[in-house]
Amino acid sequence: WDYRDNPNRYHIHEVIAALCRLKIDYPDPFQSNNFNWDVGGYGKRLHLNGSDMDAVVVANFRVSELSMIPGFQHTGLWYDYLTGEPVEVTDVSAFMTFAPGEYHVYVDQPVNFPAAMTEITNTELNGVVYPNPNSGTFVIEFPEAVNVNTLQIFDLNGREVTPFCSANILHGGKVIQFVNNSLYAGVYALRILSDNQQFNARVVISNNR
Structure with missing residues (x-):
């Protein structure tokens, strides 16, 4: 089984494992009934609202670049879970541009971010x-x-x-x-x-x- 020998396939394994760890270590937003999603177009959005932490999942399902509004629940400091990079949100209605197939999981609290989780660059x-x-x-x-x-x-x-x-x-x-x-x-x-x-x-x- 050559997952570890194929960087692209192993990266998928690492992303899925990291998402599982997020759900297990920080169950609050994932166990809440307070959520909404917008999956009707090429830009998909999922908003999870917890008592201790909020999360936003955004993805571009087009084969070309797409500008969309992630719809953060509030302004302030957010974090890209898969990279650990902070994102300062000053306008919840602001557009962001995403490359084909680009996706992000944003959380509004510092968590145990995955180690060395970087996107494979082709x-x-x-x-x-x-x-x-x-x-x-x-x-x-x-x-x-x-x-x-x-x-x-x-x-x-x-x-x-x-x-x-x-x-x-x-x-x-x-x-x-x-x-x-x-x-x-x-x-x-x-x-x-x-x-x-x-x-x-x-x-x-x-x-x-």
Whole structure:
């Protein structure tokens, strides 16, 4: 079992373990019936109101940057639980900008923060998509072979459409060929993760159906 050998997978393990410790060590807001959530859009928010501590969970479920209001319950000093960084809140209606997939758990009391809980940073892979636009078949070419861990395609609504495509890895990982006969014409977001690197591109499909 290679969790410890894969930094991205092991990071997920550490995040889940840290969240479990928070709930066990500080049960007050998690046992309270005073909570509310807003999960209707791409920006998700959960507010937990305890007698000793409040918590706010925010996440961006889009594949692009998103500005949203976390909706802190009050002004003052808050803490990002997973990093321990303090956040001074002066306006509970202020917007904050979140990267694709970015999430935070904020608490309004200093707690036992997870040790060395830092986000995995993926460096950008250099690659070229061609032809682009295309009629449903296209190629991504890299200057060097890549080890593909994750390969995903999303439509502009953030819905993953990868199952409708097939991908062939050629030339030892330097070339990836996509073939699809099911996607409608439109713009799609392509994401490839390779160890601690990632490749992102917009692909335009025309006259496919």
